[in-house]
Amino acid sequence: xxxxxxxxxxxxxxxxxxxxxxxxxxxxxxxxxxxxxxxxxxxxxxxxxxxxxxxxxxxxxxxxxxxxxxxxxxxxxxxxxxxxxxxxxxxxxxxxxxxxxxxxxxxxxxxxxxxxxxxxxxxxxxxxxxxxxxxxxxxxxxxxxxxxxxxxxxxxxxxxxxxxxxxxxxxxxxxxxxxxxxxxxxxxxxxxxxxxxxxxxxxxxxxxxxxxxxxxxxxxxxxxxxxxxxxxxxxxxxxxxxxxxxxxxxxxxxxxxxxxxxxxxxxxxxxxxxxxxxxxxxxxxxxxxx
Amino acid sequence: xxxxxxxxxxxxxxxxxxxxxxxxxxxxxxxxxxxxxxxxxxxxxxxxxxxxxxxxxxxxxxxxxxxxxxxxxxxxxxxxxxxxxxxxxxxxxxxxxxxxxxxxxxxxxxxxxxxxxxxxxxxxxxxxxxxxxxxxxxxxxxxxxxxxxxxxxxxxxxxxxxxxxxxxxxxxxxxxxxxxxxxxxxxxxxxxxxxxxxxxxxxxxxxxxxxxxxxxxxxxxxxxxxxxxxxxxxxxxxxxxxxxxxxxxxxxxxxxxx
Numbered sequence: 001x002x003x004x005x006x007x008x009x010x011x012x013x014x015x016x017x018x019x020x021x022x023x024x025x026x027x028x029x030x031x032x033x034x035x036x037x038x039x040x041x042x043x044x045x046x047x048x049x050x051x052x053x054x055x056x057x058x059x060x061x062x063x064x065x066x067x068x069x070x071x072x073x074x075x076x077x078x079x080x081x082x083x084x085x086x087x088x089x090x091x092x093x094x095x096x097x098x099x100x101x102x103x104x105x106x107x108x109x110x111x112x113x114x115x116x117x118x119x120x121x122x123x124x125x126x127x128x129x130x131x132x133x134x135x136x137x138x139x140x141x142x143x144x145x146x147x148x149x150x151x152x153x154x155x156x157x158x159x160x161x162x163x164x165x166x167x168x169x170x171x172x173x174x175x176x177x178x179x180x181x182x183x184x185x186x187x188x189x190x191x192x193x194x195x196x197x198x199x200x201x202x203x204x205x206x207x208x209x210x211x212x213x214x215x216x217x218x219x220x221x222x223x224x225x226x227x228x229x230x231x232x233x234x235x236x237x238x239x240x241x242x243x244x245x246x247x248x249x250x251x252x253x254x255x256x257x258x259x260x261x262x263x264x265x266x267x268x269x270x271x272x273x274x275x276x277x278x279x280x281x282x283x284x285x286x287x288x289x290x
Numbered sequence: 291x292x293x294x295x296x297x298x299x300x301x302x303x304x305x306x307x308x309x310x311x312x313x314x315x316x317x318x319x320x321x322x323x324x325x326x327x328x329x330x331x332x333x334x335x336x337x338x339x340x341x342x343x344x345x346x347x348x349x350x351x352x353x354x355x356x357x358x359x360x361x362x363x364x365x366x367x368x369x370x371x372x373x374x375x376x377x378x379x380x381x382x383x384x385x386x387x388x389x390x391x392x393x394x395x396x397x398x399x400x401x402x403x404x405x406x407x408x409x410x411x412x413x414x415x416x417x418x419x420x421x422x423x424x425x426x427x428x429x430x431x432x433x434x435x436x437x438x439x440x441x442x443x444x445x446x447x448x449x450x451x452x453x454x455x456x457x458x459x460x461x462x463x464x465x466x467x468x469x470x471x472x473x474x475x476x477x478x479x480x481x482x483x484x485x486x487x488x489x490x491x492x493x494x495x496x497x498x499x500x501x502x503x504x505x506x507x508x509x510x511x512x513x514x515x516x517x518x519x520x521x522x523x524x525x526x527x528x529x530x531x532x533x534x535x536x537x538x539x540x541x542x543x544x545x546x547x548x
Contacts, residue, residue, distance in 0.1 A: 148409055155408035155415070156394065156401045156422070159387070163395045166384040173344060175370035175399040175462060184405065230386075 006131040008243060010203055013138035014196045015239035017145050019223040020232055021192035026221075027229035027277065028153055029185045030165025031081065032089040035096025036220050039069040039190040041212025042099065043197025045109050048118045048207055058121030058128075058137075058202055065198035066191040073190020074183060081182040096217050103209035114208025118201050134203055141199060145192055150232055152188075161185060162230070222264060228277020237275055296355075297322040297466055297497050298343070303352035305338055305521075312338045313521040316352070320466065325488065325498040327512035327529075331541055334518040336501045337379055340468050343499075344376055345369045356466065371399055373465035377455040377472060379501070383443045389454055390439035393426040396461025426461065433457035433487060449480040456487070466497045473504040485511055509533065517541065 022036045043065035050056040050064045080091045103109045110116075120129040121137060128134050152158055163171040164178050172178050201207050219242065227238025245263070249256045267275075298320040305313040313335045320326045328336050341347045343354055345366040354361045361369055375396070384392050403418050430436050433453040438446065446454060452472060459467055472488075473481045485507055491498060502508050508515065508529070515532045517525040519541040525532055532538055 151409045151411075152405070155403070155405075156398060156419075157405055157408055159391060159395055160398055162386060163384050163398075166386050167382050169346060169366075170378070170382040170384070171395070172366040173346075173370060173376055174396050174458065175367050176395075177365075177367045 003131055006135055008247060010131065010135050010138050010199075012240045012243040013135070013142045014199050014203075015220070015223060015243050016142050016236050017196040017199070018193055018220045019227065019235040019239040020145060020149050021189040021196070022220050023224045023227075023230065023232070023235045024149060024153075024161075024185055024189045024192075026224055027231065027235075028158065028161040028165065029182060030161075030168075031182060031186070032085050033092045033186075033189075034089055034221065035092040035094070035099070035217055036189075036193055037212045037214070037216035038096045038099035039073055039193035040197040040200070040216065040220075041103055041209070042072050042190075043069040043194025044201040044207050044212065045103060045115070045197075046194065047198035048115045048201045049108065051119050051202070052115065052117070058119075058123075058198075061202070062141075062195055062198040065194040065201075067194075069194025069197065070187050070191030074187040076190075077183045077186035081179060081186060093214075093217075096214055100209055100213045103212060110208070112208065114206060115201075116206045118205045118207065120205060121202055138199055138203075141195060145195070146232065146236070149192075153232065157181075165230075225274055226264065226267060228274030231274070231276040234274055234276030295322065296320065297357060298499070299353075299355040300339075300343065301353045301355070303339070303342060303354065304350045305335075305342060305347070306350045311521055313342070313349075316518070316521070316523055318516045318523060318526060320497060320499050322465075322497055323492070323495065324513040325492055325500060325511055327508045327515040328499060328501045328518065329503070329508055329515060329532075330518035330524075334541075335521040336518055337470055338521075339518070340376060340470055340499075340501065343468065344374065370462055373463070374468070375459035375462040375464035375466070376468035377452075377459050377470055379470040379474065381448075381451050381455055383451060383455060383458075385442075385444040387443055388439065389435060389441050389443050389446065390423075390426050390430065392443050392454055392458050393429050393439075393461050394422055396458040397422045397425060400463065429457045429460055432460070432490070434483070449476050452476065452480075452484075453487070460491070460496070464496060466499065467491070469498060469500045469502075471501055471503065473502055473507050481507060 018036065018040060022033065025031050025033045046068035047061040047065035051061045056064060076095055080088060083091060104112055120127060122128060128137055153161070160171065160176045160181055163174065163176055164181060168178055200211070223238035223242045224235060226242060227236070228234030245260060246256060249259050252259055296319040301317050303313055303316040316339060328339065330336055342349050345361065345364055349362070356372055356374060361372070384395060401418050401422060403415055408415055426439070430439055433456055435450060435453060435457065438450070443454060456469070456472065473484055476484060481504060488498060488511055500512065512529055514526065514528055516523055517532060517538050524537045524541060525535045
C-alpha cells in the first residue's frame with residue numbers, strides 16, 4: 001500500500017511539472033497550446049536514448065531532455081507564435097499528433113514497442129531504483145521547478161507576460177517585445193515538460209508512444225483549468241487532484257470516466273476560473289471574429 | 291516648415307483600407323515642448339493617424355520621423371523605446387492587474403534585469419524592484435491616484451481609469467505622448483483636473499499630441515491645432531486662427547446655404 005502511495009506521489013510530481021509549465025503558456029502568457037504532451041514525449045525519448053546508447057548518467061540525460069524539448073519548442077514557437085489564438089490551437093494540436101506519429105514510426109524510438117530497459121538513476125553507487133528514493137529525485141525537481149516559475153512570474157517579466165495575456169497590442173505599446181516573450185516562455189515551458197518526460201522515462205524504465213498522445217495533452221490542460229489559470233498553487237492542486245481522483249474512483253470502475261467527467265463539467269459551471277485561478281480559460285479562439 | 295529639430299515629422303502619410311482612403315497625404319510636425327491638438331469630425335482619420343505613428347498598422351505611403359530618425363518598419367515596442375507613448379480612446383488597462391502593476395508595466399523598458407538574473411535573489415534585482423516601486427508611487431501621486439495602488443485596475447471609476455492610463459504611459463518616460471480623447475466621458479470638473487495635469491506634463495517637458503473633441507480643452511491648452519477632415523489636413527495653426535477658419539467651420543457645421 002505504501003509503495004502504491006509512493007508511486008502515486010511520483011506521478012503527481014511529474015504532473016505538477018507538466019501542469020505548471022503549461023500554465024506558464026496558457027495562464028500567464030495567454031497563449032493556447034493543445035500539444036504539451038509532445039514535449040513531454042520528446043524529453044522522455046531523448047533522455048532514454050542518450051542513456052541507452054551513450055550511457056549518459058541521469059543528470060546529463062535529464063539536461064539533454066530539457067535541451068531537446070526546449071529546442072523543439074523554440075522551433076515550433078518561432079514561426080507560429082505570431083498566429084492568433086485559433087490558429088495556434090490548431091498548430092499545437094497538429095504538432096502533438098505529428099510527434100505521436102513520429103514516436104510510433106521511427107526506428108530509433110522503437111516504434112509501437114517503445115524503448116525498454118531504460119536505466120534507473122544511480123549516484124555514487126547509490127541506486128535510486130526503489131520508489132522511496134526516486135521520490136526524492138522527483139521532489140527535488142518539483143521544488144526547483146516551482147522555485148524557478150515562482151520567481152519568474154513574480155518578476156517584472158511575469159508582469160509582462162500577464163500584460164500580453166490581458167492586451168497584447170497595449171503590451172507592445174508599453175514597450176514589451178511580445179514575440180520574444182512568447183517564444184522564450186514557450187521554449188522554457190517545453191524544456192520543463194522535457195524534464196518531466198525524463199523523470200517519467202527513468203522511473204518507469206519503459207516508454208512507448210501511448211503515454212504521450214493527445215489524451216495526455218488534454219489531461220494536462222484539464223489539470224491547469226481545474227487548478228486555475230495563472231496560479232502556480234492551483235496547478236499543483238490540479239495535478240495532485242487529477243492524479244488521485246481516478247484512483248479514488250476506482251471502486252466505481254465502470255463509471256469512473258463518467259464521474260470524472262461530471263466532476264470537471266460541474267466545476268467549470270460552478271467555478272469557471274478553476275479552484276485557485278484568477279482568470280477564466282480563454283475560449284476566445286472558439287469564437288469567430290465578426 | 292521643414293525644421294530638423296521637430297520632435298515628430300509626419301510627411302505625406304497615406305493609408306488605404308481596401309478601397310477606403312482613410313488618410314491622404316497628411317503632413318504636420320510636432321515641435322518639442324508643445325501641445326499640439328489634432329481635431330476633426332468623426333471618421334476624419336485621427337485615430338488612424340495615431341495607429342500609424344504608433345506602428346500598430348503600416349501606412350500605404352509616407353514617412354514618420356521622430357527626433358530625426360525614421361520610425362517606419364519599427365514594431366510598436368521599439369517605437370516605445372524611442373520615447374513614444376500613448377493612451378487609447380477606449381481605455382485599454384490591464385484588467386487583471388492592480389493599479390500599481392499597470393503603472394509598473396509602463397516601467398518595463400527601464401528595468402534591465404535578464405530573465406535568468408530575475409530568478410536569483412540578487413541585490414541588483416531587489417534594487418531594481420524598489421526603484422520601480424518608488425517611481426510608480428511618484429506617478430500615482432502625479433496623476434492623483436495616491437492610495438489607490440492596490441485596487442484592481444478595473445474597479446476604478448471611469449475618470450480614474452483615464453488618469454491611470456495616462457500614468458501608465460508616463461511610466462515609459464516618454465518624450466512624446468499621444469493622447470486619444472483623454473477627456474471623453476469626463477464631467478466638466480474632471481476635464482478641468484485633466485487640463486491641470488496636462489499643463490503639469492508640459493512643465494515637465496513632455497511633448498503632447500492630443501486628439502480631442504472637447505473644445506474648451508483644445509482651445510485652452512493647445513499651442514497649435516491641426517484639423518483633419520476626410521483624411522486630409524484642411525487647416526493648421528494657433529487656436530484663434532483655427533476658430534475663425536471658414537473651412538474648419540464648414541467641416542464641423544456644414545456649408546452655409548447661399
